[in-house]
Amino acid sequence: MLKIWGRLTSVNVQKVMWAVRELALPHERIEAGGQFGVVGTPDYLRMNPNGQVPVIDDGGFVLWESNAIVRYLSSRYGEGTLWPADPCARADADRWMDWQATEWQPTMLHAFQGLVRTPEEKRDPAAIAASTAKANAKALILEKTLQDREFVGGTQMTMGDIALGCAAHRWLGLPMERPATPALSTWYRRLMMRPAVQGVLTLPLK
Template sequence: MLKIWGRISSINVQKVVWAAQELRVPFERQDAGGKFGGLDTPEYVRMNPNKLVPVIDDDGFILWESNAIVRYLASRHGAGELWPGDLRTRADADRWMDWQATEFAPGMRDAFMQLIRTPQDQRDDDLIAASVARSNRHALLLEDWLYNRDYLTGKAFTVADIAVGAQAHRWLGLPIERPETPRLQAWYQRISQRESAQGVLTLPLA
């Protein structure tokens, strides 16, 4: 059985859990990281020398990096569907997964860490403001892209919607002022109502 290490409050663990649920792959998840610790043990470091979550063990195959894990699970269990069969559609999905990791997530990180995980009297308002501005710009990019698209690559739900959807969940949950994004909101409603998103996009930010 697939085993997943990582606390469910981690966005990167959420992506992997969501993908496994979408693919109906049975799995066991073990809390690790954050208040659960366990990332410095020799056993864990052998699996992931970065000392981060998530990590999976799929019948002896160890893999870390959340987007790589989502791609692996989708290609193994959902080829042609969650993992698009058409080369250009798959490249499009890859592009959005990379954008989530290199643009949307880094731009939002300071706002999330300051507003959700930092006591109010210790927050850096300038850091928050800069991060919120970057996050909102990224959200507006998504808003424009979703014109005449049900999902990020068109008409079908793919790995791209999992990666970017988990990040959008954070953006929509932050106590900030946001621009009007009706298309993004409609897309988020579509993906959050999927059975596989329950227990992931239904979680409060923590």
């Protein structure tokens, strides 16, 4: 059976669990990372030398890097749904996954760590403000894209919406100033109604 290592408070584990649930895959999730530890043990480091979550083991095939895992599960078990059959549609979804990981998510790091995981007296307001401004500017790019479509790739939900949806959940859940993003918010609410997301993306952020 598919095994997934990772705590559900991790945005990267959330992506994988959401994909697993969309695809209705029988699975076992093992708590790891954060207060659960595990990621520094020799057995775990043999699976993922980065000592991070998530990791999966699918019948002996071990994989780390959350977006790579979502792509693998989608291509193997979600052809025509999460994994669009058309190469252009697939590349579109793929492009947004890369954008999420390399352009949007990193901008949120200081805001998230500062506002959610750091006591108020120890926060760095300048770092939080800079992070917030960058994250908000990136969110407006997604807002513009979502103005004329239901999902990021068009009319069908794909793996791209999973990676972006998890990042949007974090962005919208941060206690900070945000520009108005009506299209993004409508898309996010649409995603949050999906049964597969229940219990995976929860508020408040931790």
